[in-house]
Amino acid sequence: MADWQEITGGITAPRGYRAAGITAGLKPSGLPDLALIVSDVEAIAAGVFTTSQVKAACVDYCRQRLQAKHNARAILCNAGQANAATGTQGWFDALESAMAVAQALNIPSESVLLASTGVIGQRIKMDALKAGIPSLVAALSETGSDTAAGAIITTDLVPKSIALETTIGDRPVRIGGIAKGSGMIHPNMATMLAFVTCDAAVSPALWQQMLSRAADRSFNSITVDGDTSTNDSLIALANGQSRTPAIIEMGSEAEKLEAMLTAVCQHLAKAIARDGEGATCLIEVQVTGAQDETSARQIAKTIAGSSLVKSAIFGRDPNWGRIAAAAGRAGVLFEQENLQIKLGDFLLLENGQPLTFDRPAASAYLKQASTGAYLKEDTVLISVNVGNGHGTGKAWGCDLSYDYVKINAEYTT
Amino acid sequence: MADWQEITGGITAPRGYRAAGITAGLKPSGLPDLALIVSDVEAIAAGVFTTSQVKAACVDYCRQRLQAKHNARAILCNAGQANAATGTQGWFDALESAMAVAQALNIPSESVLLASTGVIGQRIKMDALKAGIPSLVAALSETGSDTAAGAIITTDLVPKSIALETTIGDRPVRIGGIAKGSGMIHPNMATMLAFVTCDAAVSPALWQQMLSRAADRSFNSITVDGDTSTNDSLIALANGQSRTPAIIEMGSEAEKLEAMLTAVCQHLAKAIARDGEGATCLIEVQVTGAQDETSARQIAKTIAGSSLVKSAIFGRDPNWGRIAAAAGRAGVLFEQENLQIKLGDFLLLENGQPLTFDRPAASAYLKQASTGAYLKEDTVLISVNVGNGHGTGKAWGCDLSYDYVKINAEYTT
Structure with missing residues (x-):
């Protein structure tokens, strides 16, 4: 510790x-x-x-x-x-x-x-x-x-x-x-x-x-x-x-x-990240199984930065497909058959294929994670494994809300 | 022609x-x-x-x-x-x-x-x-x-x-x-x-x-x-x-x-691009003066993809600062003293420094450009020159609106 x-x-x-x-x-x-x-x-x-x-x-x-x-x-x-x-x-x-x-x-x-x-x-x-x-x-x-x-x-x-x-x-x-x-x-x-x-x-x-x-x-x-x-x-x-x-x-x-x-x-x-404009929660992405730390972090950053992932989290939608798509376009080679995706404790995808999961409970996890600003619990955790490598990396972001657009569409300069 | x-x-x-x-x-x-x-x-x-x-x-x-x-x-x-x-x-x-x-x-x-x-x-x-x-x-x-x-x-x-x-x-x-x-x-x-x-x-x-x-x-x-x-x-x-x-x-x-x-x-x-989710207008970015076409296109894509630029266009804000910042982080070397930015016919930045311009008229240009969907006139044109090279490139995008978030935060999967 x-x-x-x-x-x-x-x-x-x-x-x-x-x-x-x-x-x-x-x-x-x-x-x-x-x-x-x-x-x-x-x-x-x-x-x-x-x-x-x-x-x-x-x-x-x-x-x-x-x-x-x-x-x-x-x-x-x-x-x-x-x-x-x-x-x-x-x-x-x-x-x-x-x-x-x-x-x-x-x-x-x-x-x-x-x-x-x-x-x-x-x-x-x-x-x-x-x-x-x-x-x-x-x-x-x-x-x-x-x-x-x-x-x-x-x-x-x-x-x-x-x-x-x-x-x-x-x-x-x-x-x-x-x-x-x-x-x-x-x-x-x-x-x-x-x-x-x-x-x-x-x-x-x-x-x-x-x-x-x-x-x-x-x-x-x-x-x-x-x-x-x-x-x-x-x-x-x-x-x-x-x-x-x-x-x-x-x-x-x-x-x-x-x-x-x-x-x-x-x-x-x-x-x-938690205080991002319009954010309602912190998103932590943990990537494991990559070739090295840099590759793992690159995948984590791409997921944390995806507008579609961020919108889904704001909508409390356990949308593993957007997470998989973001991982796939990170510019890091991996085999999609090795892809595993977890949202909190919910295993959504394994061996590159979707699992049956308790969707209302996963959505409830997202709802719960977004409440109580500045408590440890307002973090949405996305865990992604891409293979058997030893590279691990983390990235942090926040969800994309109406307020982000509002804050940045204001005529400020 | x-x-x-x-x-x-x-x-x-x-x-x-x-x-x-x-x-x-x-x-x-x-x-x-x-x-x-x-x-x-x-x-x-x-x-x-x-x-x-x-x-x-x-x-x-x-x-x-x-x-x-x-x-x-x-x-x-x-x-x-x-x-x-x-x-x-x-x-x-x-x-x-x-x-x-x-x-x-x-x-x-x-x-x-x-x-x-x-x-x-x-x-x-x-x-x-x-x-x-x-x-x-x-x-x-x-x-x-x-x-x-x-x-x-x-x-x-x-x-x-x-x-x-x-x-x-x-x-x-x-x-x-x-x-x-x-x-x-x-x-x-x-x-x-x-x-x-x-x-x-x-x-x-x-x-x-x-x-x-x-x-x-x-x-x-x-x-x-x-x-x-x-x-x-x-x-x-x-x-x-x-x-x-x-x-x-x-x-x-x-x-x-x-x-x-x-x-x-x-x-x-x-x-x-014009039909992008929630889009109210097409954004065309033209970059000139780069070393080669690839560099020019890279800068154009970075500007067209910037959430801050997209939000500003949605807000009808002639925010050259966000355009300059996006150009700067495109991963392409250039001298900021050479940077020139135009929005439609409005010259906003020259030699890397802001000019005095008719801000209400430039905002009116953005308002006008966003009306009449699917007419030629609903295109917002951003022109950026980064130096004396012969490389030119274009990219296209759309503005970032509340509706983008709404469409993508819906629980759809």
């Missing part, structure tokens, strides 16, 4: 971090829209960013910073304007934002990382942002995680936050995380921001490798609507303030740390 | 073909559900089939037949049961269907091709099918295209049919086609059946090459919901009854024939 426990405190649970979120006036709604995370000391910094060819200025900025230097002290995140497709001016705005934070914190601007979320094509409201930075810095607190989590969300219904603790040697090591998501969520990455803090000491290369693998097993395995955004960013800091020995290569301690990092990322990723 | 004219007659417009569609009692609705297309003589036969790992028995059957022999006399299509995920019994049902048709027509069963559409996991109602075949054969007619077109549809709102005529040498050559589509439509192939008849004489290898290229530029470039089915089949016959010289290699006559074949396939593909 898990080698860690859940604790309170979010991104300020690990030692040596402060955070804050304020209303700077960037969002038309007047809700909190500017967040800052600060490490007391230079932290090892790793990042995973959108693979889109159309990238926000903050993404280019972070990539360049992290190529030049594997450390950071601060992450500034604004919500309201994406600062994507804003050209050279957008780039200058990013630099100016970083400099304003650096000045207020009295740190080098190279130590500031950036993230933005909001409307594509809109520049950040720089006057409001710059005017807000002194209050933001003044609000920094060792219990500030929740205010930061609240200031990075846009159409999210709830903030997303987690902290876990384990021991390395005889000392506690903690990892915290906050995230925002909702619409436009898809593998490679979601329109999704996630910030992770850790107080272990770890080498830059190892921390980046761990983060990349954890991202594949979490944020890159969720899908809401198949759309990947211009701003997707996952940034993780490790500041060594746990005073544990530095982890510089893979081994039992590194594995323990990576497992906990993966758990933090999976918790946040599932919270994002 | 086009080197052909539209004529009436559908798949029975080319010489030497008869067709029929009847109600055999396969569909619960009592609507026509069994169609037959027959060539007076052995015709060259080519096919393009689903790439899914989960394939219907008819797909395996046709693939095997066409590998062994490049000719056919007849195509039998049933609607109501997909005969997919039906195991060995489904395979026997397919063989028995072919034999029943062969016997009634007094032709070898190797000359019969098959297609099925309907509910996955359900066997064909063989008693009803076999009982219907004598009436089906008796109903065959040189003007029977419309009855066949009406018997292959499922959730389609309208039958889809076309015939074009050109001249090769001094003699007329004709190509006709019918199709069914609607939900589950996606590149590689759609849940889509299309049958094409041609009276030119052409070599088997060339006819297959032409059909594969035409499929890439038509059926493989449409998307309704990203789901590819177990039964997708495009079958094309060429029976030489135009009495024109045999076309055995590429050249001006072959190009003329391929262009007309592509036009027939594109007409049917667009009709399928």
Whole structure:
């Protein structure tokens, strides 16, 4: 079982971090829209960013910073304007934002990382942002995680936050995380921001490798609507303030740390999928019997992302045919005679052929799974076996409802 | 301009073909559900089939037949049961269907091709099918295209049919086609059946090459919901009854024939996209400036398939940001500073940056484009330029409406 426990405190649970979120006036709604995370000391910094060819200025900025230097002290995140497709001016705005934070914190601007979320094509409201930075810095607190989590969300219904603790040697090591998501969520990455803090000491290369693998097993395995955004960013800091020995290569301690990092990322990723626009439940797809983990995950993602599967789940329809069809088109070779499909505990298909099952009971399972938002029970579990291989993989998504269309057909830009 | 004219007659417009569609009692609705297309003589036969790992028995059957022999006399299509995920019994049902048709027509069963559409996991109602075949054969007619077109549809709102005529040498050559589509439509192939008849004489290898290229530029470039089915089949016959010289290699006559074949396939593909479940309009995406045709088409398909773009069009929202984001995640490298986006005649983005445009007028264009179903004007045109390359490509889709969710969330299996 898990080698860690859940604790309170979010991104300020690990030692040596402060955070804050304020209303700077960037969002038309007047809700909190500017967040800052600060490490007391230079932290090892790793990042995973959108693979889109159309990238926000903050993404280019972070990539360049992290190529030049594997450390950071601060992450500034604004919500309201994406600062994507804003050209050279957008780039200058990013630099100016970083400099304003650096000045207020009295740190080098190279130590500031950036993230933005909001409307594509809109520049950040720089006057409001710059005017807000002194209050933001003044609000920094060792219990500030929740205010930061609240200031990075846009159409999210709830903030997303987690902290876990384990021991390395005889000392506690903690990892915290906050995230925002909702619409436009898809593998490679979601329109999704996630910030992770850790107080272990770890080498830059190892921390980046761990983060990349954890991202594949979490944020890159969720899908809401198949759309990947211009701003997707996952940034993780490790500041060594746990005073544990530095982890510089893979081994039992590194594995323990990576497992906990993966758990933090999976918790946040599932919270994002569950909070997908218009979603009434979380869908977890588990694939076994594939040739390798990548193939298994590819099949799981295709099922979790299928509009027909998602519509069927919304309609509480135990439609194994759509699950089989999605598995079949995932681009992974398998023998259809080996295909097995389960919905919850209901075995629907075996040896590639449908079984007689209690359809009303299976539909009732779907109905039951969709109630009680944010309880463990609101997860619909789809299990698929495709053969005798050892590859297993998971993906998460949500159902497709009328509200998804409503939210996204509104005239918002 | 086009080197052909539209004529009436559908798949029975080319010489030497008869067709029929009847109600055999396969569909619960009592609507026509069994169609037959027959060539007076052995015709060259080519096919393009689903790439899914989960394939219907008819797909395996046709693939095997066409590998062994490049000719056919007849195509039998049933609607109501997909005969997919039906195991060995489904395979026997397919063989028995072919034999029943062969016997009634007094032709070898190797000359019969098959297609099925309907509910996955359900066997064909063989008693009803076999009982219907004598009436089906008796109903065959040189003007029977419309009855066949009406018997292959499922959730389609309208039958889809076309015939074009050109001249090769001094003699007329004709190509006709019918199709069914609607939900589950996606590149590689759609849940889509299309049958094409041609009276030119052409070599088997060339006819297959032409059909594969035409499929890439038509059926493989449409998307309704990203789901590819177990039964997708495009079958094309060429029976030489135009009495024109045999076309055995590429050249001006072959190009003329391929262009007309592509036009027939594109007409049917667009009709399928326009008739997508819940669709209120056709979306045509034209991409220019890419490195090659494949890259351009990949970007076009990603835009046409984006749930966010589709929702925005349904909401009559000129949301260039979602178009830019979809282009960016298509998996094709380009410089975002080169990106240009037009919606109809409205230039929304140039050099990767948004322009000021008449937003109410652009929204009015979307409103206007969505009215008058099945007129030329109900097409929303999205034009995207990604650079200075010579690659161009098109894709077609439809908007995402409440009705899509409604249709697909109904408890139908």
